[in-house]
Amino acid sequence: MRRRPAPAAHALAALAGQVGCPVLARLYATRGVSPAQLDYRPQHLLTPDGLHGIDTAVHTVSEVLRDAGRLLVVADYDADGATGCALAVRGLRALGASHVDYLVPSRFSTGYGLSVAVAEAALERRPDLVLTVDNGITSLDGIACLRTAGVPVVVTDHHLPGDRLPPATAIINPRLPGDGFASKHLAGVGVMFYLLLALRRRLREHGWFGAGRAEPNLGQLLDLVALGTVADVVPLDYNNRLLVAQGLARLNAGGGQPGLRALLDLPPGRAAVTATELGFRAGPRLNAAGRMDDMSLGIECLLCDDPATAADMAAALDALNRERRAVQAQMQEQAEADLADLPQPLPAALSLHAADWHPGVLGIVAARVRERCGRPVVALAPAGDGRWRGSARSVSGVHIRDALAQVAAWQPQLLDAFGGHAMAAGLTLAGEQHLPAFAAALADAVLAQTGGVAPDDALDSDGPLGIAELTLELAQRLQQAGPWGQGFPAPLFDDVFTVHETRVVGADHLRLRLSLPGGTPLNAIAWGAAPLRGQLATSVRVAYEPQVNSWRGMRELQLLVRGLSPA
Structure with missing residues (x-):
């Protein structure tokens, strides 16, 4: 256990008078918060202007929207993707889009992202434009398939780009090299929210609103942004805290989407919803759909406007979450047994696997082992085609996506695909025979980041x-x-x-x-x-x-x- 250093006296003094609580002033000061960053009014949100590609994206979407074209949202199957999908569908409809549909890949059949298989399924819907949310930055082949068929693609994503970018009409991702957006930590749902803000501004400039078409208040959808941001465990910089605080304020004022209120089991008038409740109540229930079955159930829950129907969907999601917990318990028991067989001291990174592990629960098991051992962890299970799929969870000071990139550079034969960000990533291992080599290479890649010292994940x-x-x-x-x-x-x-x-x-x-x-x-x-x-x-x-x-x-x-x- 480490104690944080005492804050500088001037920083503490600047906060003490403002917050009126010495303990709270000390907490803010040690986290580098300035007095101005305690103001969570919406006017302090960053504007969309710094996002690279935002103008091209807005022009492309607005043209299809104003021509009553068919818009198709392709989402990820986790809570960030589901909230981003529901946000996109609700937001586009509120802005006046006539035809908005969505498609979500399957964790078990198509795998992550806009693959060729997902692109072919998308073409069956005959879209005039495909928008991705929380995926697409590494979907080179799937987006090329759509472009060949004459369908433009706008990518909204927050995962780290690879060496090549997909052939999309526009890409919005604050992590693109040279992107001017001040916050690099938006979740996928946050990127989509900024696209909607910029789109509304463009439509307003073109006189789209009025004469029976009201301009929507997109702030009413910030509860979805809050849930996706918290559930995806992105860093809560000031801009993200603003987004979350505004979403929580909507819920605490009795607003928010009926489906999200049902996931939180909120009775009318209930107050004091916190980010913790989003992360530990709503997030796991929503994620259970993509982990155990089909995320479409979770998205439909967030799109539902009838409280009674939303409550039924939330109950079904809660049942899936209970099933997930039972499967997770069995997998963790096996992981604990495998840990006991590892040499001491533990390697710098841990790679655990079993032939009967459920692919939808790998990330949670990796997170639980990480919490116990203080090491980055990858949990893997067979993908059904000879390859193995894995989920990685990291610790402070180890960028797990970069570690996977290092493994791929050292031994290109090991990984067929990988992607993610600092604290979480996904990968596909080329075959079972590569499991020992991958475990050794991952530990070496982590040591290369930490200067040869095993990670220390002390509290x-x-x-x-x-x-x-x-x-x-x-x-x-x-x-x-x-x-x-x-x-x-x-x-x-x-x-x-x-x-x-x-x-x-x-x-x-x-x-x-x-x-x-x-x-x-x-x-x-x-x-x-x-x-x-x-x-x-x-x-x-x-x-x-x-x-x-x-x-x-x-x-x-x-x-x-x-x-x-x-x-």
Whole structure:
């Protein structure tokens, strides 16, 4: 466990008077937040103008839209792609498009992105224009297939481009070399939102609105942008925090799409929805469709305007998520057994595989192993054609997509395809015989990034809290102070506590009663930590988040335990 350095005095002083809470001022200062970045009003959002290719894209889409042409959205099968797809369909229809349809690839048959197979399926819909969301930047062959058939393609994506760009009519991606957009961390849904903003402006300039056609308020769709941004775990820089904060404000004011409210199980009038709830309630339920079945169910839920029908769809998605959890538990048990057979110290990166693993759950298993071992992890399963598909999850300081690129440069025969970004990536291994070589090459590629030192994914703590600071009121302030997430980490404190009681709850969770010296015992919960119960002494160092626990109409302070170690 590492403690973050104390903030500079001038930065702390600048924030202290503005936020009125010394703890919160310290948290903001250590995260490099300026006083101006605490203003989440929508007028502070970046404009679309810096995005390379935005003018060509807007011209292309607006021409088809005004000619009542057929628009087809091709989305990814994760939460970012699903929210981006629903955003595109709703937004284009609100802007006056007559014919908008969508197509989502299958994780199990076509695989990721606008492949040739997906392009051929798209041509059966007879589109006048194809727009991608959260994919397309590496879809060279599929986009070439569409262009050969005379169908223009506008790519909106946020994944890192390869050495060659696809032959699209326009590409919008803040990660393109030379792109002038100030935020490089938009999720796929965020890129699509900016296209819609620019498209609305162009249509307004052409006199499209009026005479019975109202100009839409695209801000009403920001709940979709918030969910996709949080679920895709992109860094929450100031612009992304603005997008998320505005989406949460819509939900907390009783707005938002009926399908998203159903995924969150929000009754009318319920307030205080947080980014955490988006990430841990709505995100997994939506992702379950693409992991276990077909993401079309998730997209239809987000497109549904009838609350009762949306609730039925959300219930079906919740059932798929429960099925996913059961499959995940079995796979994690196998992964734990495989970990026990690895040499110590562990390699710089871990590559785990099994012939019977479910391809839709690989990313989650990789993430869970990463959390336990503090190493980048790739989990792989057979793709059904002799090749193996894998999902990678990384740790701070290791750019996993770049590591895969290094593997491909060293040993081109290993990988048929790969793509992604710093913290997550996907890949296709050329064959089972390459599994050992890939594992060794990946570990070497990670070491090349870290200067030969194995990654250290220790928890970063904001230090201790005094007894007088550790209150329900502080937990409420911290909950409201976000949105917290990747790149803008939630507050995490640490201290030595006395353990008064431990008991196992649920399948493998640990409920504790802890106290600081001279303090009263507090309730704490450590998810998945039941195996540690027999190892705890009466005094332990705890890394924790103060949390508001609402139960049966009661609200109390609870510690969410992120780490336990000997005092």
